[in-house]
Amino acid sequence: MSIIHHLQWRYATKKFNPDKVLEPSKLNVLKEAFNLTATSYGLQPIRLVIVQNKSIQEQLMEASWNQKQVRDASHILILCTEQNIDSHFIRNYFNRVKEIRKTPEDILTPFENFLIEDFEKKSADQIQNWATQQAYLALGNLLTVCAAEGIDSCPMEGFKPETYSQILGLQKHQLNPVLVLPVGYRADDDMFADFKKVRKKIHESILDIS
Numbered sequence: 001m002s003i004i005h006h007l008q009w010r011y012a013t014k015k016f017n018p019d020k021v022l023e024p025s026k027l028n029v030l031k032e033a034f035n036l037t038a039t040s041y042g043l044q045p046i047r048l049v050i051v052q053n054k055s056i057q058e059q060l061m062e063a064s065w066n067q068k069q070v071r072d073a074s075h076i077l078i079l080c081t082e083q084n085i086d087s088h089f090i091r092n093y094f095n096r097v098k099e100i101r102k103t104p105e106d107i108l109t110p111f112e113n114f115l116i117e118d119f120e121k122k123s124a125d126q127i128q129n130w131a132t133q134q135a136y137l138a139l140g141n142l143l144t145v146c147a148a149e150g151i152d153s154c155p156m157e158g159f160k161p162e163t164y165s166q167i168l169g170l171q172k173h174q175l176n177p178v179l180v181l182p183v184g185y186r187a188d189d190d191m192f193a194d195f196k197k198v199r200k201k202i203h204e205s206i207l208d209i210s
Contacts, residue, residue, distance in 0.1 A: 003148060008197065010147035013069065013154045013182075015190035021052075022074040022184055026149055030077070030183070033145040037138040041115060043093050045085050045131040046138055047175055049078040049168060056167065063163035064180065069154045074184030078164065079138055080175035081131035087116045128176065135178045142181060156180040 027050070034048045051057060052075045061071040070076060082089065094112045097103055119127060139155055146153040157179065164170070164177045186193055199205070 003144075006147040006150075007144070009150075010143070010153070011192060011195070011197070013152040013184075013186045013190060014192045015187040016069055016072040016074070016152065016182065016184045017187045018054075018072040020074065020185040022151065026151055027075065029149055030142060030145060030151070033141055034077075034138055037141045039134040039137060040130065041093075043085070043090065043115075044134075045082045045089070046135045047080050047082065047173075048138075049080055049170070049175070049177070051076040051078065051168070059167050060159075060164060060180075063167065064156065064159040067156065067158065069156070069182040070159075070180070072184075072187075073154075073182030075182075077142065077181040077183060078168070078177050079135040079179040079181065080170065080177050081128060081135060083174040083176055085119065085127050085131060087120070090115050090119065132178050139179050139181060146183060151183050152186045153181055153183045156182070 031048070031050075035044075039045065051060065054071070057071045057073070057076060060076060061068065064070045090112065094108050097108060098105065122130075143153060143155060145151075159177075159180050161177045164180075165175075168177075170177060
């Protein structure tokens with residue numbers, strides 16, 4: 001099928017089959033896709049936490065306004081932002097560039113210094129808002145990859161980040177949970193699977209300028 005057919009197939013799955021587990025190969029695709037997602041400056045200020053534990057998922061469901069997708073999905077993907085995005089974080093990125101691309105330091109240093117100075121001017125809230133925008137980029141990418149791989153998913157903002165952090169011990173990893181994505185396979189009786197998509201007409205959502 002074409003990517004458009006895959007996107008027409010996907011929907012925000014409301015009822016997962018709790019007995020169907022995502023294959024390791026499929027999960028690896030999602031890990032790679034997350035890691036390959038484009039981010040601003042290539043800094044990757046986000047991390048992915050993956051949960052496959054029904055006892056923990058039950059706790060997370062209670063912290064997600066009792067949305068049963070969290071309990072019944074095969075895996076829960078939690079998109080998090082890094083808490084410490086500072087000069088050390090930025091230098092680590094440029095060290096990776098030097099290691100992987102062998103780019104000379106004299107070429108990288110001006111841009112490295114620019115980014116460090118720019119981020120030092122930003123408030124903590126501004127940096128976290130920027131990082132959260134990168135998490136949304138990753139979420140969009142994961143949704144498309146899920147569709148292409150025949151994986152059902154349900155993007156969620158409705159959860160209690162502080163409770164998630166406590167349950168998963170994210171503070172010790174210096175992570176802030178910002179988005180949740182249950183993944184797995186739809187239940188046969190999820191009535192939402194047959195609902196027609198409600199979208200604008202193409203000419204209403206896209207402006208072509210030639």
